[in-house]
Amino acid sequence: MLRCKKMLKNTQIKLNKKTMFFVFKVILSALVIAGASWLSGKYPKLAGFIIALPLASLIALILSYTEHKSAETTITFAKSILIGVPASYFFFIPFFFAKSLNMNFWLIYSTGLALLVVAFFLHKYIVSLF
Numbered sequence: 001m002l003r004c005k006k007m008l009k010n011t012q013i014k015l016n017k018k019t020m021f022f023v024f025k026v027i028l029s030a031l032v033i034a035g036a037s038w039l040s041g042k043y044p045k046l047a048g049f050i051i052a053l054p055l056a057s058l059i060a061l062i063l064s065y066t067e068h069k070s071a072e073t074t075i076t077f078a079k080s081i082l083i084g085v086p087a088s089y090f091f092f093i094p095f096f097f098a099k100s101l102n103m104n105f106w107l108i109y110s111t112g113l114a115l116l117v118v119a120f121f122l123h124k125y126i127v128s129l130f
Contacts, residue, residue, distance in 0.1 A: 090119035
């Protein structure tokens with residue numbers, strides 16, 4: 001009975017640590033996004049540059065390795081990011097043609113999302129090669 005209680009307590013401590021780590025990751029990510037969003041109102045070019053930096057990738061790689069302790073998994077994750085970054089540019093293509101095609105924001109945004117779906121399948125295919 002005592003052994004069972006001790007095991008239950010250890011499980012609760014591990015669960016609490018995992019939960020706290022998850023909350024930390026959510027807060028850190030939210031701060032990066034909120035900070036860039038706030039900055040975009042005053043300095044949109046600077047905010048765009050900051051978001052273009054691989055901040056999310058840097059944070060995600062560190063957190064992934066910290067959580068899973070697997071260099072192999074983290075390296076595969078980084079390779080997927082490397083392929084995913086150019087694929088994500090598909091989303092921005094309609095924004096370049098918005099003025100010349102006289103498109104409104106929602107049409108631009110929706111077209112970008114549709115292109116992102118295409119990019120996802122392209123990414124999935126390329127990543128399957130390694």
